Amino acid sequence: xxxxxxxxxxxxxxxxxxxxxxxxxxxxxxxxxxxxxxxxxxxxxxxxxxxxxxxxxxxxxxxxxxxxxxxxxxxxxxxxxxxxxxxxxxxxxxxxxxxxxxxxxxxxxxxxxxxxxxxxxxxxxxxxxxxxxxxxxxxxxxxxxxxxxxxxxxxxxxxxxxxxxxxxxxxxxxxxxxxxxxxxxxxxxxxxxxxxxxxxxxxxxxxxxxxxxxxxxxxxxxxxxxxxxxxxxxxxxxxxxxxxxxxxxxxxxxxxxxxxxxxxxxxxxxxxxxxxxxxxxxxxxxxxxxxxxxxxxxxxxxxxxxxxxxxxxxxxxxxxxxxxxxxxxxxxxxxxxxxxxxxxxxxxxxxxxxxxxxxxxxxxxxxxxxxxxxxxxxxxxxxxxxxxxxxxxxxxxxxxxxxxxxxxxxxxxxxxxxxxxxxxxxxxxxxxxxxxxxxxxxxxxxxxxxxxxxxxxxxxxxxxxxxxxxxxxxxxxxxxxxxxxxxxxxxxxxxxxxxxxxxxxxxxxxxxxxxxxxxxxxxxxxxxxxxxxxxxxxxxxxxxxxxxxxxxxxxxxxxxxxxxxxxxxxxxxxxxxxxxxxxxxxxxxxxxxxxxxxxxxxxxxxxxxxxxxxxxxxxxxxxxxxxxxxxxxxxxxxxxxxxxxxxxxxxxxxxxxxxxxxxxxxxxxxxxxxxxxxxxxxxxxxxxxxxxxxxxxxxxxxxxxxxxxxxxxxxxxxxxxxxxxxxxxxxxxxxxxxxxxxxxxxxxxxxxxxxxxxxxxxxxxxxxxxxxxxxxxxxxxxxxxxxxxxxxxxxxxxxxxxxxxxxxxxxxxxxxxxxxxxxxxxxxxxxxxxxxxxxxxxxxxxxxxxxxxxxxxxxxxxxxxxxxxxxxxxxxxxxxxxxxx
Numbered sequence: 013x014x015x016x017x018x019x020x021x022x023x024x025x026x027x028x029x030x031x032x033x034x035x036x037x038x039x040x041x042x043x044x045x046x047x048x049x050x051x052x053x054x055x056x057x058x059x060x061x062x063x064x065x066x067x068x069x070x071x072x073x074x075x076x077x078x079x080x081x082x083x084x085x086x087x088x089x090x091x092x093x094x095x096x097x098x099x100x101x102x103x104x105x106x107x108x109x110x111x112x113x114x115x116x117x118x119x120x121x122x123x124x125x126x127x128x129x130x131x132x133x134x135x136x137x138x139x140x141x142x143x144x145x146x147x148x149x150x151x152x153x154x155x156x157x158x159x160x161x162x163x164x165x166x167x168x169x170x171x172x173x174x175x176x177x178x179x180x181x182x183x184x185x186x187x188x189x190x191x192x193x194x195x196x197x198x199x200x201x202x203x204x205x206x207x208x209x210x211x212x213x214x215x216x217x218x219x220x221x222x223x224x225x226x227x228x229x230x231x232x233x234x235x236x237x238x239x240x241x242x243x244x245x246x247x248x249x250x251x252x253x254x255x256x257x258x259x260x261x262x263x264x265x266x267x268x269x270x271x272x273x274x275x276x277x278x279x280x281x282x283x284x285x286x287x288x289x290x291x292x293x294x295x296x297x298x299x300x301x302x303x304x305x306x307x308x309x310x311x312x313x314x315x316x317x318x319x320x321x322x323x324x325x326x327x328x329x330x331x332x333x334x335x336x337x338x339x340x341x342x343x344x345x346x347x348x349x350x351x352x353x354x355x356x357x358x359x360x361x362x363x364x365x366x367x368x369x370x371x372x373x374x375x376x377x378x379x380x381x382x383x384x385x386x387x388x389x390x391x392x393x394x395x396x397x398x399x400x401x402x403x404x405x406x407x408x409x410x411x412x413x414x415x416x417x418x419x420x421x422x423x424x425x426x427x428x429x430x431x432x433x434x435x436x437x438x439x440x441x442x443x444x445x446x447x448x449x450x451x452x453x454x455x456x457x458x459x460x461x462x463x464x465x466x467x468x469x470x471x472x473x474x475x476x477x478x479x480x481x482x483x484x485x486x487x488x489x490x491x492x493x494x495x496x497x498x499x500x501x502x503x504x505x506x507x508x509x510x511x512x513x514x515x516x517x518x519x520x521x522x523x524x525x526x527x528x529x530x531x532x533x534x535x536x537x538x539x540x541x542x543x544x545x546x547x548x549x550x551x552x553x554x555x556x557x558x559x560x561x562x563x564x565x566x567x568x569x570x571x572x573x574x575x576x577x578x579x580x581x582x583x584x585x586x587x588x589x590x591x592x593x594x595x596x597x598x599x600x601x602x603x604x605x606x607x608x609x610x611x612x613x614x615x616x617x618x619x620x621x622x623x624x625x626x627x628x629x630x631x632x633x634x635x636x637x638x639x640x641x642x643x644x645x646x647x648x649x650x651x652x653x654x655x656x657x658x659x660x661x662x663x664x665x666x667x668x669x670x671x672x673x674x675x676x677x678x679x680x681x682x683x684x685x686x687x688x689x690x691x692x693x694x695x696x697x698x699x700x701x702x703x704x705x706x707x708x709x710x711x712x713x714x715x716x717x718x719x720x721x722x723x724x725x726x727x728x729x730x731x732x733x734x735x736x737x738x739x740x741x742x743x744x745x746x747x748x749x750x751x752x753x754x755x756x757x758x759x760x761x762x763x764x765x766x767x768x769x770x771x772x773x774x775x776x777x778x779x780x781x782x783x784x785x786x787x788x789x790x791x792x793x794x795x796x797x798x799x800x801x802x803x804x805x806x807x808x809x810x811x812x813x814x815x816x817x818x819x820x821x822x823x824x825x826x827x828x829x830x831x832x833x834x835x836x837x838x839x840x841x842x843x844x845x846x847x848x849x850x851x852x853x854x855x856x857x858x859x860x861x862x863x864x865x866x867x868x869x870x871x872x873x874x875x876x877x878x879x880x881x882x883x884x885x886x887x888x889x890x891x892x893x894x895x896x897x
Contacts, residue, residue: 051143052078052136055109058148062185063118064235073134073145074111076102081112085132086124090114110136116150155183155236163214163229163243167285170249174216174223180231181238187231194225219247224284251282251289259297263621266303270597270620272296292655296598296620307335307342308830318352325349332830509696510689513548514804517541519815521806523549523574527695529590529636529688532574535860536815538583549574551689552646559605559613559648564716566660566750568593568602569637569649570689577609577645584629584640584857586864590687591637592661593651594713599658600651604628604639607646631861635661635686638864640857653716661686662721662749664710664779665694667703676736677763679706681723681777683744684756686711694756712779719782720746725761727776736762743782811863812872818859821879825855833882841878 056074063069073081081097083090098111112134121130131147161179168174180187189212191198198214200206205223207215216223226242254276263269277289307330316324330342512523518541520534532549539545552571559567569591593600597620604617617628630649631638637649651658663686668679680703684690691709698705714721724741728734742759749757763773808815825835835855842862851857862875 050077050107050138051140052076052138053143054134054136054145056111057145058083058132058134060149060151061116062151062153062234063116063121064153066118068115068117069150070113070115071132071134071148071150072111072113073136074109075134075136075143076105076109077107077138078110078136079108079139080137081110081134083112083114083132083134085116085120086128086130090132118152121150121152151184153184153233153235155187155231155233155238156181157238159229159231159238159240162240163227165244165246167246167248168219169286170221170247171218174219174245176214176216176227176229176243176245178212178214178229178240180212180229183231183233183235185233187233187238190230190232192228192230193223195228198227216245219245221247221249221283223247246284248284248286249280249282250286251277252279253277253289253291254279256295262299262301264299264301266301269299269301270296271299272621294601294654296654302337304339305333305336306339306828308332309342309344309346312348315350322352323349324352511548511550512803513546514806515544515546516806517544519807520810521804522810523547524803524805525549525551525689526803527688527692528570529588530570530572531588531864533586533588533810533860533864535583535585535856535863536811536818537856538581538585540580540582543580545576545579547574547579547644548576553693559650561650561751564653564658564750565650566653567648567685568651568660570687571646571648573646575644577643579644581642581644583851583853584627584642584860585644586860587639587641587647588864589637589639589649590635590689591632591649592685592687593632594659594661595632595634596658597632599654601654602630602632602649602651604630605648605650606643633865638861640861656715656717659713659715660750662712662714663687663691664712665691665705666707666777667698668706670702670704675764675766675768677733677765677773679725679761679763679777680758681761681779682756682758683721683749683779690756710779712781714749714781716750717781718746720744721749722780722782723759723761724778725763725775726778727774728763729774732766732770733773733775734764734766736764812866813859813863813875818856821859822853822855825882826853837882838878841881 052075054073054075056072058071058073061069061071071083073083075081081095082092083095094114096113100109100111101107102109114132116130116132124130130150132150133147134145136143136145159179159181161177163176163178166174166176176191178189178191180189189208191206191208191214198206198208200208205217205220207217209215212229214227214229224245224247226244228242229240231238231240256275257273259273260271262271272294274294276293282288310329310332312328313326315326318324325347327347329346335341510525510528512525514521514523516534516539518537518539520536520538522534523532525531528551530549530551532547534547550573552573559571561567569589572587572589574585574587593602602619603615604619605613606616607613617626617630619630619632622629627642629640631640639647641647663682663684665682665684666679667682668677680698682694684694695705721744722741723744725735742761744757744759761777765773811818813821825838828834835858838855839858842858866872866874
């Protein structure tokens, strides 16, 4: 059967050839005899084609003169039925033209998968011979989805060359490539800063800010269009410093001050994540402003000889000292004249008699005028004395303070004659240590008093409270509860342990929050006479009242509230509180912030640039800040580091469980700001947890170097203890400490004792800042916290210097003396700034600061020694008149 099938196939092919020969003979018979010897030539030859998806392609072949045209594909003749034949005659040559077309499908091409490429060519016959056309290759078109290499995003500096690579997906025909930036086509012709290489990579010759964007490689052919993932090119600019500004004028009008200059990171400004400028943007330098010198008169010259006009004269000059640096000129006459006596006058007798008569009249008139002045002065003194006495009677129930004096104990001045320097006559034995009695004015018949200029507390109920050392007999919790019910004070904490309060009048007093280093000194005369204020002092928790800190800013002090805000004060009060800076103003820009009524924080003072007209002044000591203010409210000290040398003081405290009944033993390490209020809060919390302090607190300087704080434990007895930590150390992030994002930070070292009988532990705890100096200390001791005494003192018991002695010192030193033996020398000897010059009584403000600094030490001898050094002789210091100065 197979042989029969093959035989039949061969017979069919032979039959088709025979039929073709017959038709060829018929065509040849019809051709003109003159063209029977021409070979066919092709007018159209088949060309390469691509099959797109499932659409077949058409191949065309045209030849003249041709009797037959057939296609051969991959060496095999295409069946006659698959040819589409069209015959025409060329009108110019009268030769026959034959055109044949065939269709090639995707299935035909795929049948030879794995072999050579699929090709076709046509063969044309004429009476003379045959001709073959060129081969046309048929390929299946495609484009893969995945790029062989996609562009990668880059961050480049300005003007840097950028190379973005792209290898398109495999495809037939080969894909063409174009680049897009933010969906817009990149055209190297219109923008020569771009260049596309032969292997399709994009080159940005010099990166510009405008070249920042998302770049996409696009590949396309006749089949499809593919996009790569976008590559982000970020062109950044590193910051550069501008030139320094000129130095500012000296902040002090007189004496030591500060001047500064600044520069900005704007040349150029950092953009798109470029690095900021390194170094400080503000430089401060100490300066000394020459103090203005007021002019002083020299001694009068001797009287001149009597002149022809019967008068003589004398003169003086403004040269002791001469006015300088804006000082005042001398006031008064520099020339005086006087009539001569009759013996000296060279004129005639009658003239002399006439002149002497005129002198007598002038003398009598002068005597009458002096008598009237003395009478008026006596009346004024009597009236002032009566009024002062009435004022004291109205406000002071115990008049013994008017005769209060004191004798310095153990004072050893350099000169024996100064031993009575700070005493007052006549009573040297009476000493009032506390004031007992009502603080209400006797004119207040209804039990109420008037308070203006601020949202003050409600008036006290009818009746009077007795104040003992500044403490009301009422319950402290009742006062705090009453305070927090008012609208402005609802944000204040209701923690009685961290709040102090008292009632005060013009005699002043002191408020103290135990174990916090926070106190408020209310000097005498700070509260106007006739006013009685109920004043409070409290420390806020940081987590309850967060300050908006930015950049390198950090909180250096507790957040303290004193009030009520808006009360009228005649002179500054002094708020004392701890700070945790290194106290070097060259490293810091320290600002005083105050919370306004709306709750927003405002800068009210920049240390080193204070103005005498400002209501605030800050005296920064090694660990304490003394703030002079005439406005009560919520205050805090914020520092901004000027360079990486700035450092905060951290207090490191170790606690453990008081009793250990298990194998685990925990050591808790607290890293907190070195202020007493935070230490007190941690102690209170550990008492509630049942913890105990196992070592004395240590202090570590934490620098603004962006490095974390690292803690590790070493030298444990391996035979009895082992650490359960997986890592060799623990770290506290830099910004957690610097920005104060947590109230206090601590980490726990969990140890395991190998036996319940082990009761002793000795080890080393190392604490250091990464890439900085550190500290290590041994865990082997215990430290106790001691409570302080009274929280409120009112009247004379709140001060070291008795009231009347204070008044004598002020009256003696407030008046300027040419030789400088006045308040200025007192401030210099006590190492104080020149803030006090603008005050009505500079000496009084200096003594207020001395009281705030030395209340607990009671070092009254120091003040007496300083007064002796100024040069005031014995008790006469309080009797020196302005004329004698």
